[in-house]
Amino acid sequence: YFIVQAAYFGRVDVALPGCESFFMQMHHEEHExxxxxxxxxxxxxxxxxxxxxxxxxxxxxxxxxHAFKTALQLEIDVGKKLVAVNSVAEKHGDLNASDxxxxxxxxxxxxxxxxxGRLTTILSGVGxxxxxxxxxxxxxxxxxxxxxxxxxxSKSLLRKFDK
Numbered sequence: 229y230f231i232v233q234a235a236y237f238g239r240v241d242v243a244l245p246g247c248e249s250f251f252m253q254m255h256h257e258e259h260e261x262x263x264x265x266x267x268x269x270x271x272x273x274x275x276x277x278x279x280x281x282x283x284x285x286x287x288x289x290x291x292x293x294h295a296f297k298t299a300l301q302l303e304i305d306v307g308k309k310l311v312a313v314n315s316v317a318e319k320h321g322d323l324n325a326s327d328x329x330x331x332x333x334x335x336x337x338x339x340x341x342x343x344x345g346r347l348t349t350i351l352s353g354v355g356x357x358x359x360x361x362x363x364x365x366x367x368x369x370x371x372x373x374x375x376x377x378x379x380x381x382s383k384s385l386l387r388k389f390d391k
């Protein structure tokens with residue numbers, strides 16, 4: 229979902245680089261989580277079975293609030309699935325798997341849910357006015373996005389190489 233959201237906010241007719249960068253950063257983070265899970269399964273001698281992730285039904289996010297509400301719900305759902313997987317590990321007395329899930333993912337998942345919740349609350353209060361959307365996006369880019377995911381910095385870097 230996050231890469232679809234990043235692509236949407238990076239469109240010329242949407243042009244919200246803070247949202248684009250934030251969702252690209254989230255995509256990268258989730259990709260890293262998937263790799264950690266795959267490596268853990270392989271380390272334990274298991275077989276990694278991957279399935280396609282279906283695209284969101286609605287890819288026209290219309291406004292940042294809609295995208296952040298969708299992302300918040302996705303993070304809540306992932307959190308519930310982590311709890312369920314941990315319950316299976318505990319049921320089978322697999323302390324190693326339980327520790328891997330709790331220490332490797334649960335705290336980060338709760339932080340992510342909290343962050344999306346806070347950003348959704350902020351967006352709920354500002355409405356869909358152009359200036360408010362611009363200020364939210366600017367704040368997101370400056371305060372929530374790591375510099376290596378800042379699309380404005382990477383685009384200016386590309387311009388330097390073009391010269």
